[in-house]
Amino acid sequence: MVVRFRAPLDGAPRHAPPSAPFPIVPPGVHAHLGTRVLDPASAVRPAGTRIDPTVYFSRRLLVRGVPGGSADAAVTRLQAWSDARGLELRWSIAPHRRAAAKVYDADDRALLDEVLHTAVDITPSHKAPAAPPDAWTLLQQVRHEFGGDGDLADGLALDHLMAAGSSKSGPTWGGAGGMWAGVGGMWAGVGGMWAGVSTGFGAPGHALGVRMPVVWSASDPRLASAAGRVPKHTPVIAVLDSGIGAHPWFAVEGEGFTRFRGPGTDPQAVALFDAPESAAAAPGDSLNGRLEALAGHGTFVAGIIRQRCAHAHLLDVPVMGAQGTVAESDVLLALGELLRLHRRDEVPGRSADGTPAGRLDVVNLSMGYYHETPEDPTAAAPLALLLTSFAAAGVAVVAAAGNDATTTPFYPAALSRDLSETPPLIGVGALTPDGGAVAAFSNHGDWVGALAPGAAVVSTVPVTLQGSHQRSLEANRDDPLPRGTIDPDDYSSGFALWSGTSFAAPWIAGEVAARTTRPGGVGAAAEAVLAVRGTRITSESEGPMRRPMESGLQVPEQAGSEQAGSEQAEEVTP
Template sequence: MLVHFSGPRDEQRQPRPQPPGNLGAPYLSPVLVNRHGGRVLLPSAAALAPGARPPSATAYRANTLLIPDSLLRKPDAVAALDQALATVGLALEIPAPLLESAPSLRPWLRELADVPRAVVLKVREGAPPTAVDAWVALQAIRAAARPADPGRTVAADADTARIGLDHLLGAATITGDPISEGNPISEGNPISEGNSAGSGAYFSSTARIPVEMLAPAPRRTHIKALPVGRRPVIAVLDTGIRPHEWLGMPDADPDSFLTVDDPLQAAIHHEEVRVRDTGGLDFPVLEGYWDVPDPVEPSVGALPTHIGHGTFIAGIARQHAPDARVRSIRIMHTDGIVHESVLLLAIAVLTAQIRSALASGETEALVDVVSLSLGYFDEYPADLAYTGQLAALVDGMTDLGVAVVAAAGNQATTQPYFPAALATQPGSDPVLPLISVGALNPNGSKAMFSNDGSWVTAWATGASVVSTYPSDLNGSHEPMITAGPPDSRLHRLRETLDPDDFRGGFAVWSGTSFAAPLLAAALAAALLEQAVRHPGDPACDLASTDRLTARERATRALRRIGEHEDA
């Protein structure tokens, strides 16, 4: 394992990098965009409010805006929004309070008053036929809030800045799919080269292939043998999980490696169903924590591009931090797409749960590290006002002493990729900044596909990583050559490698998707190491539920990784 870390030794966050022009968005195929009710915002075709700057390219859900729940409970604010949207023939479907939509969140409702929610747009009654476009709606809202007198402050400006697009985020993984893959610089041009696997190999970016793991599962110390109060916990916000012998079943015993969050999963499902049913677009919705294919996946038997992604990440943690625990939270579809509203809800609920646990002393509910293998390009990457909702939620989590680790993306660009680019956001100097992770090759060089720039604060192996993969997955691709009688048993056949038969239970895969959880696992291992080495030091005590202590132990763990690197 290779890890290079610079974040904790930086005294201050650097100024947010200025992108050199409109570099574009990660490529999303029309199939993916349409499947999730989305649009791609192009700078040359974007509608603009008076005085607005042209945006950079991004992808977003066409019929929803992100609006804080507290704002939706202000009649004056809702009336002002309705008046602004009337100018473009649109209106909002104001949702019921969050408790009614997601009753499983009742214990943390006060903490979630400001959570951004996906609010459905519709064509206004009596308006002429018009396209439902969240970007146009957002420009109308911002135009209405713009003061006629530049010297006069409008009260609605503060509320307007809290309304944004519901972006479509993608997994930071190399899939080798010429239909859905992105940057030809980083992953090979499928049009001219044809063989995505070959081009991927050239650029040290391996799409998932089955491999055999000859080593046994890393030894896991029994909880009673650990001289600490609890195990460190890594929350993995991803595709969910599938069964694997190395990982066990979630909550199968009080000390299981995998745990899940049923109240949060129920809330995600309820919110997605509300948006789907209210908006009329039949996009796939997430239900439960099991990583199962979306119902709209192709019927030809091919494996979805990102099924097994969460299981692979959990296996990375199992290998490098076997005495930790993984809390698996399903926010990603098996095609690799994440709705920003779902990500924000998950972060907000996790933060509320952790804050409640710190206040009550319930150590089992604590989380030490959050791993995010996803991201997007923002339409205004240099302006904190438009990424403020995500930044505020991340800062709220790190303020509790939770380290947030985010993948830097695979577009081979320096353009800021969010949430990873929040690692260098200006305007605040938290004790524990978000950590953005680029990918290294096994020899320690930077992977060709990895994003880079001053906003990337750490590096870890992310190319050709071997980890756990669901052994019950066998897609429709077949070996090029098979020799043997038709009725031969599997062990009597001679054949070339079956590229999507994962009955062996392991795979090799590439992407900053896997660099981020490797660093997250290194943090968890460092937390446990310092707790064992310094049993009398309150700042290393994993059983402590003091917020300042949690921040201190996380900071020390980050420094510990830096010491290992220097050594």
């Protein structure tokens, strides 16, 4: 059955935007991360203000500026404010965040003090029993009292929990962890959409589901690229994710990828993949040895980019572990350092001819969160400020649109409405394998600027991933081998099938990079990709939406010259 909806005509009344999916977070998750759910039914807020649910760090706020600059001034004012009210709180910036700022020179500090937010920890200073501080409540109090002070109130924000926008089986936004699952019945199996009754499309191990092991006989695309012409420009793509694990395509650091160990990164993110006994144990489930639902996420994203642009150099920025979550403040810290290095021509990595990379071309963010006030023009200001600076520095940013089948803005992808200058920020939704339909799980709206394959995608996973689930049938024979069904969490083949907008985003990132044939040329490359992959909601009266892409496994020719780059842009037709 095909159901078609007519988009409302201009000027027609529209329904109020839907609220974000409500997170149902196990108490152990909050205790482990120090997070809290913002519940619109009970949270304090100004009269007449609508708020949506989100997940935030309850003992931390973001202030505009960096240590040694505006951030210190904000901390001083916040401390004086709480002392004057007898709140018995201590406001401080963590030592590792101060250490990150010690390398800044005057130019670095002047730039980042304007565009970067810093996390400020809030700890109780009283000795008597009392409830722990709540960042949201404190934020509302400060905004109420300092509402006219743009230097303080307008520079404060929650530190949100960001999550990989990959699959509904993830521990943060759905399924296994239950944080976003089941409220409407779409994701918990009541309607059969994600529980395997009708499609099995979101349950690991199902024939058309999420993250199941497969065999792929294709060789590393980089080998074929290296055998051809040396490209004039080696695009550099920063991948902020869970890290690249052990895999033949990424066997030697420096050959096609470099690991970034700067501020905001999680050193354990990659270590998980190098030790199977660690990778197999999910936090809180060490007895059963189950794999984390998003283990291998970063390696999968990297493999998709390798398929779309084999000659690109990947900067592996491991900001989150296999659980697929990361503090917004850590993402900001890592992005701030990347921006600093980019402006100094000091981005690590090597071009195909062995010269230092120096600068970035593309940043891939297969993650995001739902903001508590999405209709506020200043929503997601910390990310918006920083990503605007990336655009001004000539770097394209590609972000996943999220997987909750909602039009509620998912940040940072939703910033594409405002950051549309060249090079733009591109919010990417997912297509079905045939390329003829938007995947049912994909978020949508006027902030989704492009569509790419994101359902039943095949890519790389760490060969070390192996969990405790076993074959459902196994016969011990020796003629010549035992017989059995597929081991659902043995990924020693190095490849898997997975679904999510997390994997549509790197498809676009790779295509933008493949069409970037010179330093500083990413803006034109992004516009060329959007001319083919771009999508906007149209009314039925305007005719059927044109097919946004041609499906298939063809990998674009790698750009060896300016002429080759222009030919690439013509190969993919709507």
